[in-house]
Amino acid sequence: MAAAYPYTGHIIDHAEISEEVCIGSGGFGVVYKASHKIFGDVAVKRIFKDLEISIRDRQILEDEAQKLTQIRSPYVVLLYGVVMHPCNYSLVLEYMCYGTLREYQLKYDVNWSTIEELVRHVILGIHYLHVTAKIVHRDVKIGNILVGKGPTAKVSDFGLSEWHEYSRMVSENCRASSESVTVGTTTHIPPECFMDINRKADTKFDVYSFGITIWEIVTKKRPYINAKPDVIPFAVINNQRPDENEIPHDCPVFLTNMMKECWNGDPKRRPTFKEMLDRITEKRHAVTVCDEVQVRCLNETTNYSFCFQSPKSHKIKEI
Ligand SMILES: Nc1ncnc2c1ncn2[C@@H]1O[C@H](COP(=O)(O)OP(=O)(O)OP(=O)(O)O)[C@@H](O)[C@H]1O
Numbered sequence: 001m002a003a004a005y006p007y008t009g010h011i012i013d014h015a016e017i018s019e020e021v022c023i024g025s026g027g028f029g030v031v032y033k034a035s036h037k038i039f040g041d042v043a044v045k046r047i048f049k050d051l052e053i054s055i056r057d058r059q060i061l062e063d064e065a066q067k068l069t070q071i072r073s074p075y076v077v078l079l080y081g082v083v084m085h086p087c088n089y090s091l092v093l094e095y096m097c098y099g100t101l102r103e104y105q106l107k108y109d110v111n112w113s114t115i116e117e118l119v120r121h122v123i124l125g126i127h128y129l130h131v132t133a134k135i136v137h138r139d140v141k142i143g144n145i146l147v148g149k150g151p152t153a154k155v156s157d158f159g160l161s162e163w164h165e166y167s168r169m170v171s172e173n174c175r176a177s178s179e180s181v182t183v184g185t186t187t188h189i190p191p192e193c194f195m196d197i198n199r200k201a202d203t204k205f206d207v208y209s210f211g212i213t214i215w216e217i218v219t220k221k222r223p224y225i226n227a228k229p230d231v232i233p234f235a236v237i238n239n240q241r242p243d244e245n246e247i248p249h250d251c252p253v254f255l256t257n258m259m260k261e262c263w264n265g266d267p268k269r270r271p272t273f274k275e276m277l278d279r280i281t282e283k284r285h286a287v288t289v290c291d292e293v294q295v296r297c298l299n300e301t302t303n304y305s306f307c308f309q310s311p312k313s314h315k316i317k318e319i
């Protein structure tokens with residue numbers, strides 16, 4: 001068996017993975033938490049099983065996986081490698097202890113400054129994919145943002161079009177999951193892709209999806225829950241978007257503005273992730289400067305009030 005499936009860095013021997021516990025399932029298979037001999041805790045996403053595939057197809061899947069294992073960013077979920085055994089075709093990923101951002105928000109009371117920080121991580125992650133890795137994600141949504149210690153948010157489930165395509169071609173009986181397979185999520189697809197069915201997803205596709213994702217984050221809801229799925233493309237082409245009345249009153253204006261700019265019907269008017277990054281960095285800098293000024297004022301005021309204490313009382317009156 002070892003000779004047939006040589007270890008080439010991105011191929012992982014399934015015998016090295018143990019203690020699998022099911023933690024969820026999605027469009028492409030069941031996800032397990034497991035332990036790897038070297039990597040420790042990992043998430044194993046079983047794509048399909050019990051299938052012999054041609055050498056050519058195997059090579060295509062391997063090449064794609066190998067390319068993705070090179071992608072390294074603190075804001076992108078790491079793909080350690082893939083298991084490619086006839087009874088087990090799986091992706092072995094970095095384990096993110098809090099699950100998706102949706103799951104994290106449902107479990108914990110997450111304040112706005114943490115939300116802003118997690119949004120910044122996502123911007124950094126997608127900016128890296130676009131600029132350094134030259135990849136369009138094509139499925140940006142709250143369920144593909146995972147949260148780990150820190151908390152730190154990372155983007156996952158990108159660039160696996162060959163795996164997804166193969167999974168789509170495999171008959172329902174052979175696939176590990178019985179759910180239907182779609183690339184991209186209807187609620188997050190921009191209008192220009194509904195208008196031109198042959199249009200290739202570009203970086204502005206991800207920007208639009210990110211706008212819908214910000215709405216999902218700030219409202220903690222799913223978009224268009226009252227609409228039938230086949231109505232969504234027409235409504236989106238006609239400039240309808242997720243319900244703004246659901247946005248909480250205390251949501252930072254900064255996030256609301258960014259969300260609306262991202263889901264602009266005209267892709268050219270949507271910001272790039274670099275522009276969003278610059279803006280969020282500027283905002284953080286402004287907050288830091290503001291904090292420093294406040295601390296300085298507080299110190300000065302404290303000294304000032306100290307001067308006016310009666311000589312008998314040396315107690316500092318803090319303001
Ligand atoms: N790397 C990971 N670390 C920890 N948990 C994960 C990881 N990847 C997925 N999960 C868990 O598995 C569940 C299913 O994830 P999956 O990505 O398969 O589903 P999905 O995002 O809903 O669908 P899809 O990505 O196929 O469109 C998630 O809800 C999450 O709880």
Ligand SMILES: [Mg+2]
Nearest residue numbers: 026143144157
């Ligand atoms: Mg996913």
